[in-house]
Amino acid sequence: MFYLSRIEHTFRVPPSLLNLPIEEAIKGELEKLFLDKVIADLGLCVSVYDIKSIEGGFIFPSDGAATYTVVFRLIMFRPFVGEIIAAKVKESNATGLRLSIGFFDDIYIPAHLFPKPSSFKPDPNKKDKGTWEWEYDEEPYIIDGIDEIKFRVHNVSYPPIPIEQPKEAKPFAPMVITFLCMSSSVSLLHMLGPKGSIDEDGLGPVSWWVDAEETKES
Amino acid sequence: MKILEANAGALTNYEVVDFLRSKGAANDSTRVLAQVSPSEYKVYDYLVQTAACNQTREHINDFVDKCKIYGLAKAEVLNIINIRPTSIIDIYTIVEEGETRFGDETRFGEVSKELAELVEKTLPPPPTDPESEAGINEGKEETENEEHNVETKGEEQTKAGNDDGKVETVVGELMDTS
Incomplete structure (x- = not known):
């Protein structure tokens, strides 16, 4: 880090x-x-x-x-690819999430790196804003802005300084971190117990994996 | 500007906190007097909310020594110290390809469990904020406690004097486990 x-x-x-x-x-x-x-x-x-x-x-x-x-x-x-970082949600809109770790705000989770199937629920009261939900076993797991979320760093990029910037573009960010597969430490994270097995590579939302496992065992 | 060495050693979150404290960063009213820039304070404010806040050099050395037997990569050890994962599933995400490295899944499960227990034993828990603890955050890893530093500031400052300059050796010397 x-x-x-x-x-x-x-x-x-x-x-x-x-x-x-x-x-x-x-x-x-x-x-x-x-x-x-x-x-x-x-x-x-x-x-x-x-x-x-x-x-x-x-x-x-x-x-x-x-x-x-x-x-x-x-x-x-300088985060390394594969590092796990805990961050807070700053913005949530249809293109994905933007996170903040206090001193660094250019952290994004684009929509395609969400666990599938995830869906975006727009907020009728606020323009462009809304919440992301991951659906598992017909139960929606909502990513709200309250809890800290853990992410795996997918990519760190240093975009070149733009020569000309369109007016409506986002402010230029010299360093952008993209995150992948989130595990929101929402109330789901409570588990712990004798470890069975995980049939996938474990890559993915930690707490949700736990959840999946428990369901299978029961 | 010439970059002589892009990576001259990794620092744990604790080492950064310690460095900033040695510069005089604190959470009380003396913070405006210290030679610490606003951007450094932002980093400091973030880090004191993490597990790094209560760690000491001894804790980290102890942990690094004890987890040598697992043959984890340097980056993984660093990540574990920074995040302080206490559940197996958190270890699972940090340790990559555990199933192949530790033989099979059950073995990896055992290793993860041992590691989680080791983390719980050797690394001090992060500060907890009495207000936010009540709800769903129960048992969560990273909650904040701003007050902590006010109490410990005195000893931090006395420590700062002799720690200065030694900080980088911890990771460099002890973490060649990979």
Whole structure:
């Protein structure tokens, strides 16, 4: 989930920071540069972990500031494919679900990755909104926005910055996580007991698997 | 910008919380004084609601040692520590292809059960929020407790001093189980 990444970067430290100790000044500049930003293929930068080395301090002709080459490590948020994450529902509409884990909101479950058969029940009061239901044994399991839901990461993508964006398009997101097969930890999750067998690969809604198993045994 | 090493080690949620706490992140009124940026606080606020909140280095080392015998992949161990699954079925989703790796289904079932018990024993339960616990959330893994940090803040800060810089070694050294 969180990784360290070692990066080298050459940048200018403005003279206004000369009164600070060099490490502090550089750390501040690094935080300004990287914090809360997505680096393609590395993920979302959470924090500057440490500074390994500071070299240079060269002042280029006609520049009033020193330029340093710094090697440092960042804490990156980068989920791996197959990881299980618990998140909360943020939006629910006909195209799927959008989830949030507090500091990161670009998490989607597209409609085709829902367990089958799932259906979308539009909410008459709110435009475009509604709830998703999974049907099992003629019993609907509703995904409401209250409970945390666990998901398996299906894909993490870093879309390129669009040159021109249509007006009605969603705001650009530099990093998008797609999730697969959810197990909503709704009230269904209560089981535990001697483990029998699971006849499928277990890939899928955890709690619902439990449920399926119990039904079979009884 | 040059990426020297994209993956210089994985961190558990606990290590990130610990790092942020060492920077002065907390949930009380001193948070505005700390050198912690708003984006870091967002991460912190998320993480203190998860199982990582009450974990300590000892818990994690202990767990990593004890689950070595199962031969889990590094990522799986990491995921188990972060999620703290206490039911067999949660283990099932995290451990991939368990049936083939552990022989057959029944063996995998046993392993999952042992793992679930081990998790329950070695990793501390996540904080529970007295208000939200009453309803259907009973026994659920991740509920929040904002108050916890206020109490423990003092000791966290004293700890922060000597922990700094050691954080990355935990995962690197101990999790070469794969």
